Amino acid sequence: MTEGPYHHGNLRAALLERAETVLAESGADGLSLRALARDLGVSHAAPSRHFRDRQALLDALAVSGFTRLNERLRAAAEAPGPVPARLAGLGRAYVEFAVAHAPLLDLMFSAKHAEDSSAELRELGHRSLDTTAGLIARAQAEGLVRPGDPARLAQVAFSTVHGLATLAVGSLLDDTPLAEATDLALDVLLTGLARPHR
């Protein structure tokens, strides 16, 4: 009404940034395009210039989330040290990220994305799996992990940590400290993946 230039300057980025905050605080259900516009001091229809509809914004958030997650995972996978320790680090990194950004993870794995961005999200999800599969393949080469398609073993590893994060967010771990539950899960997982000796 009273101030500011006609054009915001970088509304798209501002929308995404504000949306991330709201998502973290109130979950995806609490995200309203009009509320975002109000927060940023623009008109209620301005967001539509950057996101076709609400779902498009949610999709963009999911993409951003996967990108950041993949960076973390790659960093963990490329850390120095023996391969099994790196695998465990990868798992811990995933659980930490998932619990710290629970509503975002929900978005990332929720199955209701537009057809086109769905392809991109699958692609990004695969990158997470590929990172894990790469490390598993390396462990196999060192004779530390059972033989088998690394991609499929990565699915199993991923399932374990993702499920654990879900339980944690859902308050189903009770008084078990998350770190302890994570360590136990990773121990069971890595033991199960290990090459059967003898």
Next chain:
Amino acid sequence: MTEGPYHHGNLRAALLERAETVLAESGADGLSLRALARDLGVSHAAPSRHFRDRQALLDALAVSGFTRLNERLRAAAEAPGPVPARLAGLGRAYVEFAVAHAPLLDLMFSAKHAEDSSAELRELGHRSLDTTAGLIARAQAEGLVRPGDPARLAQVAFSTVHGLATLAVGSLLDDTPLAEATDLALDVLLTGLARPHR
């Protein structure tokens, strides 16, 4: 307008039944109290007599889902046969249920429930874990599973199958048949849980 007795007779049950169908077909986001009322031929405010608000209906659906899931799990746990086979059956039963009722599972584990029903949901979630823990304790008694708090080992087992179901629903298993992914995950899990020989 033109027909039917003033009182529906069993609106609450009818709402829940219809809501389950809509949930399965369109997900939780597609659930509208007014649409339900239209479907059942009652006025738009009638549902409010049975569910304080939309969330209360979703909570009731989640409770119903957990109850049915627990029945399935109990049946699998009490099936005849050796304990390890029953553990695997329990896992398969979970994955099947989760994939067949993906939006319902989302609801059950989504963290945005009213404070009071949240307690009931946690309680029901624990029953699932307890069923698993009971079977694990039995396996420990037979010397088949590593020592340790059965409740915590059950958390790990639960994580694995729940995460696997999430991956499957999110189309992240690619062309891997779900049954094969499940078998592999259960093999890794049960191997990891097994008592370390020697």
Next chain:
DNA sequence: CATCATTGTAGTCAATGACAACATCAGGAG
């Protein structure tokens, strides 16, 4: 300077959740 795609605004519509006031019905108290 003139043009025009981009970006933002103002106005509108239908759908929805929530609420309030009123209507109907069933069953018990007297």
Next chain:
DNA sequence: CTCCTGATGTTGTCATTGACTACAATGATG
């Protein structure tokens, strides 16, 4: 039998929201 009362359903209304349309300001480009 009559009256009362609580449970259940209806009608009316409001604010919020997503989506759409027409219009306005901006600034890049020729």
